[in-house]
Amino acid sequence: MKKIILLASLAAAMLMTSCGESFFDLDPASKVTIDKVYKTASDYNVAVVGCYSKLQSQVNFYKECCEYRSDNMEVKAPTAGTQDRYDINHFEDKPSNSILSDYWANFNNNVYRCNLILDQIDAAQFDEALKKQYKGEAMFIRALNYFNMYRIWGGVPATKHVVSAAEALKIARYSDEQMFELIAGDLKEIVDNEYLPEKYSATNTGRATAGAAKALLGKVYLTFHKWNEAKDILSQLIGKYSLLPSIGQVFDVENKNNAEIIFAVQFNKDIVGEGHSYWYDITNLTDESGQADALKECFTADDARKEMITYVKAESKVYLMTKFLDTKNVSFNQVGNDQILLRYADVLLMYAEALNEIAYDASENSVALEQLNAVRTRAGLSELTASDVPSQESFRKAILDERQKEFPYEGHRWFDLVRMGYAKTVLAQRGLNIEDYQLLFPIPQAEIEKVGNASILWQNPGYDK
Numbered sequence: 001m002k003k004i005i006l007l008a009s010l011a012a013a014m015l016m017t018s019c020g021e022s023f024f025d026l027d028p029a030s031k032v033t034i035d036k037v038y039k040t041a042s043d044y045n046v047a048v049v050g051c052y053s054k055l056q057s058q059v060n061f062y063k064e065c066c067e068y069r070s071d072n073m074e075v076k077a078p079t080a081g082t083q084d085r086y087d088i089n090h091f092e093d094k095p096s097n098s099i100l101s102d103y104w105a106n107f108n109n110n111v112y113r114c115n116l117i118l119d120q121i122d123a124a125q126f127d128e129a130l131k132k133q134y135k136g137e138a139m140f141i142r143a144l145n146y147f148n149m150y151r152i153w154g155g156v157p158a159t160k161h162v163v164s165a166a167e168a169l170k171i172a173r174y175s176d177e178q179m180f181e182l183i184a185g186d187l188k189e190i191v192d193n194e195y196l197p198e199k200y201s202a203t204n205t206g207r208a209t210a211g212a213a214k215a216l217l218g219k220v221y222l223t224f225h226k227w228n229e230a231k232d233i234l235s236q237l238i239g240k241y242s243l244l245p246s247i248g249q250v251f252d253v254e255n256k257n258n259a260e261i262i263f264a265v266q267f268n269k270d271i272v273g274e275g276h277s278y279w280y281d282i283t284n285l286t287d288e289s290g291q292a293d294a295l296k297e298c299f300t301a302d303d304a305r306k307e308m309i310t311y312v313k314a315e316s317k318v319y320l321m322t323k324f325l326d327t328k329n330v331s332f333n334q335v336g337n338d339q340i341l342l343r344y345a346d347v348l349l350m351y352a353e354a355l356n357e358i359a360y361d362a363s364e365n366s367v368a369l370e371q372l373n374a375v376r377t378r379a380g381l382s383e384l385t386a387s388d389v390p391s392q393e394s395f396r397k398a399i400l401d402e403r404q405k406e407f408p409y410e411g412h413r414w415f416d417l418v419r420m421g422y423a424k425t426v427l428a429q430r431g432l433n434i435e436d437y438q439l440l441f442p443i444p445q446a447e448i449e450k451v452g453n454a455s456i457l458w459q460n461p462g463y464d465k
Contacts, residue, residue: 023325036116041126044134047117051141052207054110055265056063058148059276059339061106062411064088064099065152065441070413071294071426072404088441089426091434095463096288097446100152114142115162118247123340138441143186147220149180151415152441158182158459172456180224181436187217205257206338211237212263215342224420230354234347237262238371241344243378243443247406250345253326253337256426262342267335275334280323280409281315294430298404304380305405323409327383345375345406353420372399375406396420424439426454437462 038044068089069072078086087093093100117138121149142160149156155178157171167217174182184300188197190213194363198210221230242259244250250260257264269275282289299306306325315328326335348371355361357367362369363386373383389395403416417423418439427434451457458464 007397017337020336038120038124041130043118043372044124044126046120047113048134048137050115051110051117051138051409052266054106054113055141055144056267056274056276057108057111058103059265061103062146063409065103066411066414067409068290069078070294070417071293071430072408073290074292074430075290076288078464083339094259095448097444097458100215100441101444101446103152104149104447104452107149107214111142111159112162114138114145115160118142120161122152124275132193132195133197135278136190136213137208139186139190140196140213143220144216146179147183147216147223150183151223151418153443154440154460155179160407169346169451170456173458176224180220183226184220185215187213191217206266208263211343213241215262215347217355218347219342222350222353223415224381225357227354227357230350231358234351234354237344237347238351241347243344243348243374245378247308247379248322250343251308251323251325251340253335256338260344261338261340262344262347264340264341269329269332269334270335272332275329275336276334278314278318278320279337280321281314282311283321284285285311287321289317292430295404298401300381303405304381309408316450323407340410345378346412347370348375349403349406353396356395356399360395362386362389362395363437368395368452378458379405397422398427431441435462 031352038047048095063073064085065088068085069076073089075082075086084093084097084099085360087097087100089133100366118135121135121138122456146158155174155176157168157172157178159171160182163171191210194210196208196210196213200206200207200209214237216229218234218237221233241262244258245259249255250258257274267275280289291309295309297405309321311319312322314320314325320326324337328335352371355362355371361367362384366386368388369384369386377383383399384398400416400422402421404413407413414423417426424434424436437460442458443457443459445459448457448459449452
């Protein structure tokens, strides 16, 4: 992945000359710069890397809009710099929330980058296999962006082509069905047409693979409660990856892109601008870490995963969770943990979830129970039996509980709670009695005012008071 990361800054600079932060907010307002023409394979490679580089700027999304929205983290009191985060955490967020506005723009900008490639690549003249790969990568990243937008806002204005600023203002919010067809359609096309390889050469490790497309498609199917489709696509990944012997090995910065990792946002602390600052750092073990009691108390003493969210000293006056432990490159003042978005433990638990939703089975030969127990036993826990999960509901709850212990700070918890129907119940245990409309976030008010037509872009019900 080193070769790819070296291109990222160049790609970002090139694309910044072509677009603003969002195709809904471009300058000049009357025209989107669409005369950027890619010709050679090298041009397209730089452009695709630009799409990956935008994912680097989305890492905090999973913390702000998932971890803080869930029972994993809490802000006890707002400060001058955390009011918007506090509001998200306490379900007091408003359409003016700047965090939400930033990600609306960020996601749309990444979609724009992908569309700029996809509008041109079919007519390009270079190796067909490489064209398929670049097309598949752009479609994968576009699908990921629209999936994240859908999970927090529901249907959004969407396009598969570069549009002018004037045209963008006329694109209406998609329905749930249209969003499904858009996101799953892109991923299914990638899989069905074999756009992406199963693996890459060492210099290209970290790019989206066929396995990444299948895993993301499985998550999309689960989100839309397409249980059979989820089962079918996820079954294709069973045995293709493997659980590492210990959870610590998965996040070891000396063991990146290991056999459990399906897709991760890549960082490199040894290249200026391609690392990042510490994640979830505190200056003293007595500092407020933001960890909610519900997370800290969900682990039993014999669960190896508890250590992963335990703070340890990284340097003078810096303490990090074991999960994100790394030492800085002192020349560039940055660390290089990758943001893991899809890994094999996730696939196993998603597969178990799909099987359980199709038909409850906790028998001795239950495939769903086998997948659940594989994740449990890796953590040092005993296997669950039919007596532990005597019903479909108890099995579902066991999967949810396992996911909380397996994936803290990986950006899954809030989306798991919503998808599996437990958000209101779990948040009530935090003393937050949320309403159904708060399963979605408010559409940024600035975007609604920009469009100025409630039949095209309307506020999510509950936030329009």
